[in-house]
Amino acid sequence: MSQNESLAVILESSPQVTQLRRASRENDGFDFSLSIEPKGIPELARMLKDQGFFLEYLTAVDYGQTMELVYSFSKWIEPDRVQAVCPAWPMEAAPSICGVFPAANWQEREVFDMFGLEFKDHPDLKRLLLIQEEGLHPLRKDFVAGPQHSGDVVETEMV
């Protein structure tokens, strides 16, 4: 499809893209998967927004030794889905894309909450879902629920 080809050309020309892989919608669920350096994320987001994309979600995956950030962008009505993967911990922190997509505000806060990954220049990076406890990042592979997390321990004082 010519639309896909033009999108591929645009994606390849984006700075900091290290690898562009074509995927199939029936087997994988997205059209393109690209690996990108963290520095290039805001530029890619801006470019995709100009093309009419919106941010579907932003999440992280913990593989044990490394973590990755996964961004998914899609369009209305004729969705081309682009997935961008960038290395996170123990590499440098990724910049925030709140300026481009305000939807990323809460998504990044949730990633910080669950994984402990920080985003540079986020307006208000604080926990979204969990209680205010230092070091509680449950979706990390090295998270072990301690005795204070047991279901029988109840904090009944209002903070």
Next chain:
Amino acid sequence: MVERFETPPPVQLGILNQMLDLCRANSLWPMTFGLACCAIEMMAAGASRFDLDRFGAGVFRPSPRQSDVMIVAGTISKKMAPIIVTLYDQMPAPKWVVAMGNCAISGGPFAYEGQYAIVNGADRFLPVDVYVPGCPPRPEALIQGLLELEDQLTGGAKRNYLRRFKRHPGNDQE
């Protein structure tokens, strides 16, 4: 299990107490306290098909200051527990608690090795009077739970002529 704490009333009214208990039982006003999925079954119990109004308990009050019974319907997360205690403290005595659903009884399907976010049941910090199991319990089960609570207040069919409902033969009721 948390024990009920209630000071006895300063004036003992004798047989009038039983009358008052009967009145309280027939007009238990629940607080709209739905946390998760069980809230929908609680709403369905209060809606048209399984009417709670016929038992006097259909008046769901949003404010704890105006309610008698708190139906804890849904999973209790650790963030929510202090708020539940505050709401319970705001309810005027006499007050009762019904733990509806498996999550409010013991954590339900979310209690497992490695859970970090929920409290294993309402009775860890509240004195629960009736447990209604199910995930979610059918509205009929909630109605049975409320009738059980009413029996606890009035002594049930054993003591009270006015509470002797006509029961189906074959049911193992007393």
Next chain:
Amino acid sequence: MLRKTLTDDTFYLNMGPQHPSTHGVLRLLLRLDGERIVECEPVLGYSHRGHEHMAQTRSYLRFMPNPCRMDYLAGLMYNHAYCLAVERACGIEAPPRAQFIRVICAELNRISSHLLWFGAYLLDLGGFTPFLYAFDDREDVLSILGEITGSRLTYSYCRFGGVARDLTPKFIELTKAFIPKLRVRLKDYDTLVSKNVIFINRTKDVGVITKEQARDYSVTGPNLRACGVPHDQRRCEPYSVYPEIDFEVITADGANGEGDCYDRYLVRMQEMEESLRIVEQALQRLPEGPIRAKGVAQEPAPPPGAYQYCYESARGMLGIYLVSDGSRVPVRMKWRTPSFSNLSILPILLPGTLVADTVAILGSLDLVIPEIDR
């Protein structure tokens, strides 16, 4: 501390987490200047149960009861989406009869979800009668679904590769009786509510979302379609048997690209009618055949890789992102729930409105908070 020290005449009002109209446990920290809202901050997490953590620590089969408890009003749709995602990852396809059955059940679930939304929204705005009527219709749908799934609210009916049980003749008979009954009822609701002057005053030009805001905040579902964007996963990225079924994507005629609460109401009411059409067509075309694919492992282990599935749930676009390393336990399962993005637009919709409008706007977005908190 969430609250800033205030030096002007504004004050903080806490709406929730226990409030009759917050659709779950949502806390809204509102900063008010008299009756007008200056700032709004939603505080979440009161319903967080660790679904994604459970997905990482148990196998695909053992996770099956969880999706329906995320969004309990569209439980069967989440169950359907989960099975479709794992089937895509494993490369299995369910037989045609099972696909038609799943679509029938998913659309009935959409109807029951919209009926509950209708009842609860009108209850929030002060009208008690539609709540009772909507719940009566909803009970009919729940009896139909309970006939084959066995439960009323939290369904785990779909299996990897098909469905658990076949349709019974009673199911088909009940559904065929229900469809004309609901059509009559929808006309009644239209007469009762759509032209009601109080309802119109409370919802017209209230909570207007423009197309740019919808794109910025990733709003999907009926909220987006009320802005005039005909984006529906069932039509744009068709899955299951939707390509064979003729239905319309309902949008409000957002001529200026804006949707207010009234448009969102109209879109949802019309969507119920479209769902009835889909159920009718699916019942007509229901093929004979097996209901489960052969050779599907009890505990599937998808090949290593990342897979994504996008589904149109009652509230918007549901996305499941699945990372597998070849074992029976996923490395990561991310649930992109529609209410998460739909709620994030609230802090920009509310400033300048009255407190009473908060309830109207919040209700019209059709949020289910446990699917935000997961």
